[in-house]
Amino acid sequence: MSFYIGREASKLWKRICTESGIEINLLSEKWKYILGGLIFQYIHGFAARGVHYIHRPGPTLQDVGFFLLPELGQDKGYISETVFTTLFLSFVLWTFHPFFFKIKKIYTVLIWCRVLAFLAACQFLRIITFYSTQLPGPNYHCREGSKLATLPPPNSVLEVLLINFPRGMLYGCGDLIFSSHMIFSLIFVRTYHKYGTQRFIKLCAWLAVIAQSFLIVASRKHYTVDVVVAWYTVNLVVFFVDKQLPELPDRTSAALILPLSKDSKAKEENHKLLNANSGDPAEWI
Template sequence: MSLYIGRGASKLWKRFCAETTTEINLLAENWKYILGGLICQYIHGLAARGVHYIHRPGPILQDVGFFLLPELGKDKAYISETVFTCMFLLFVLWTFHPFVFKSKKIYTVLIWCRILAFLVACQILRIITFYSTQLPGPNYHCREGSKLARLPRPDSILEVLLIVPSGVLYGCGDLIFSSHMIFSLVFVRTYHKYGTRRFVKQCAWLTVVIQSLLIIASRKHYTVDVVVAWYTVNLVVFFVDKKLPELPDRGASTMLLPLSKDGRTKEENHRLLNGNSGDPSDKRPRTQINGKIMEDGSIDAGVNGV
């Protein structure tokens, strides 16, 4: 029993090391895209913090979602954040599954390059929209009378440039459109295209719908923030995906066939031995020869064929 466990652990370790080597090589080629995407995430955080300084609390706007969905309340507002966190962590783990599982369809570095491209495009549009018009935040900490509804004037530039988790959770003013929906829709669309489990895809889309309702019910966003996110993110991902080069298919075995000494693949040699040139356009009939080859090179048999 321990022998089988040892062999399994050895294979897993070899697979992990081989995948790590491959991903490091891909990272060396694409690190600029990864770094650029992470810098844009930081810029988006700065923009969200900056709009909080100019946010002014006011009466909550009339919203159809607020009429249809009961308010969760301050003590249950964590439900929406919990659903988003679980979705975020599960998706991140899935992008690293090639390091562990034998069935591989994606490269982790390349899939994150693609994800960051989607996020950057959506977040640029988001920054433009929430700086164009500042709406009074419907969240509990953004309402009149809350100490967090207005940020005090910063004492130094370091205070503005430093992004803390509390500032992300208790921001105000960056409403149209929902950042949570950007991440969720990008993640789900990516898994829908590159994932393999149909049931998981269906559950993922259902989770995004539930999260949309929870965001409105917890009063973190107006309904318009969620609705705009649904069609904007899907359109952005659709058009950006058309411009990006397609990911290489790890399931393609033609590039993995062993080469013979003359550089041809074994499959090509097999076709040549059967009388095929390997060129699909070459449809000439082939003559079948039955017999044995003599020492002088002649064939001691008749020729059968067309």
């Protein structure tokens, strides 16, 4: 029994090392896109922090979702965050599954290049939108009488540049249209729907993002319009941006040769190692 476990652990370690080499080669080619996407995440956070300085609390606007959905209350705001965190972490873990599983369809670096491109495009539109019109935030900490509804003038440029993560993300005001949580959730679910393999997980993911839509409104974290605009904007952006990007290579194709080396023989060997196609069934998992 211990021999079998040791043998399986050895094969797993070999797969992790092989996959790491392939992903490092891809990263050496695509690092500019990854870095650019990560930098834009900071720009988006910086912009959301900036709009908080000009946010002015006021009466909560009339909203059909507030009439139709019962208010969960401030003490139950964690429910929508739990659903979002589950979607977020599940997707991140899935993007790294090629390091551990024999059957795989994606490359981690390439899928994140794609996801970051979707995020940057949607967040760019979001920044323009919430700076165009500032609505009084419906969240409890953004209402009149709350000390967190407005930020005092900054004492220095550094205070503005430091986003105060994660407090600035959790207690921001003014960045309403459209929901950032919905941007991430919809992009992640759409990406898994296209490149994932488990139909049941796809169904659960779509049900989760639908439930999150209602929970966000019921928690009074956003107006209904913030969620509705996110649904059609994100889907349209992903649809059009996806058409402009080169399609990801399908790793399930036996004829695929990885574009990682000028030596075609080395490419073929990388592909065989990556998919455990050594020709010896005893080496498969």
